[in-house]
Amino acid sequence: MQAQELNYWQPMVHPAATRQTPPKTIVSAQGVEITDVDGHRTLDAVGGLWNVNLGYSCQPIKDAISEQLEVLPYYSSFPGVATDKAIELSHALGQWFREDGMQRAFFTSGGSDSVESALRLARQYHKIRGDKDRYKFISLKKGYHGTHFGGASVNGNAKFRRNYEPLLPGCYQIAAPCVYRNPFNENDPAVLANLCAKLLEEEILFQGADTVAAFIMEPVLGAGGVIVPHNSFMPMVREICDKHGVLLIADEVITAFGRTGAWTGSRLWSTQPDLLCSAKGISNGYFPFGATMIGDKVVEAFENNADTFGDVGHGYTYSGHPVGAAAALATLEQLRTNDLAANASACGVELMAGLQSLQRKYEWVGDVRGIGLMQALELVSDRESKAPLAKAQMATLAESVYQHGVMVRTSSNIVILSPPLVVNSEHIAAIISALDAGLSSLG
Secondary structure, three states: OOHHHOOOOOOOOOHHHHHHOOOOOEEEEEOOEEEEOOOOEEEEOOHHHHOOOOOOOOHHHHHHHHHHHHHOOOOOOOOOOOOHHHHHHHHHHHHHOHHHOEEEEEEEOOHHHHHHHHHHHHHHHHHHOOOOOOOEEEEEOOOOOOOOHHHHHHOOOHHHOHHHOOOOOOEEEEOOOOOOOOOOOOOOHHHHHHHHHHHHHHHHHHHOHHHEEEEEEOOOEOOOOOEOOOOOHHHHHHHHHHHOOOEEEEEOOOOOOOOOOOOOHHHHOOOOOOEEEEOHHHHOOOOOOEEEEEEHHHHHHHHOOOOHHHOOOOOOOOOOOHHHHHHHHHHHHHHHHOOHHHHHHHHHHHHHHHHHHHHHHOOOEEEEEEEOOEEEEEEEEEOOOOEEOOHHHHHHHHHHHHHOOEEOEEEOOEEEEOOOOOOOHHHHHHHHHHHHHHHHOOO
16 A cells, blocks of 8 residues: 555654555454455454454454344433443443452543543542542553543653643652663662652652542553563552552553453452553454443442532443443453463463563563563663664564564564463464564664
């Protein structure tokens, strides 16, 4: 396809770059493979965009979508009406997230919507309780929370913020517990976790605890480079938030449905948040859908409220879309039936071993990190200085990997891997082989 034939602006790229270098045009997919317009088939190690956990051939989800389109293709979930599928899904999600302390669902159209909803509900929770000065949010540098103004405001990466500032006031970031790059030059994950947790408490106290509404974090940071905190970090955060009356929002848009090897990222760290954002894998990417899950004390505050501060003045045209709800119900059933969290854990061990072998082989590989089937290589031109590999070299590597049969995602100097949760040992070997070829192409 010629560059001029692409008549839309793509997300996350300069429009001029698209004109100069046309994107690969994907025309079909089967199993864990995608096929471009030239007939070139590749293993999708991106998993769509962290979301096609069951691959591209999950017939039960397709059937559920088709059947729902025949019966009720759409109806609103605004006051006075609801659809049977949205009601059924709310109960299914209540069961799915019960161990995480979640009671209710607020349906959205995707991850950015789910984060926006959580931020709004967090502020409203404090207003209901009479704490009307609690409006501030704290988050992690390197964290990613979507692209709405609220989500962009709590994002911890300047490239998602700079061009749109000024953003939402009252949003502050602290250092993330990233062992490879942190302001303390600390290599011990447990020590680093403690230092970052102390930063959180210091920031809460500096801002004034009575002004802070919530702390939001990904249990495993995804787009920021697949940063896996020490297992003590999120429990410490929970304790600090409780101490100061601050809500804990878990952004589980990526981690909520088994990608880490646990059914939720919060559960991985034995922590119950107050609000939990989900999307992506909830419908296997087959339909735009999401849900903000609401924990016990937030539910209690809202449902026992007797004035207008409890009115939820927020929602979307497609909240609880019946086709999306049907897709989500089928997805949850398939994830559970096939125990894909366990498969993500097992295949993740194999993937990590393969990536570590590449690190031993190539000086370009500065760091390997991840858990389950969300892993990353951080590439450098020099291990001692940790100078990031140049953009042109990253493009060369990605193209070489693609030509050797695997699609990967690159972000700055990081190669991100998030294949479908249905991959097997053969697929993992193919990913490592293609990455080997790509790294070899760098010289």
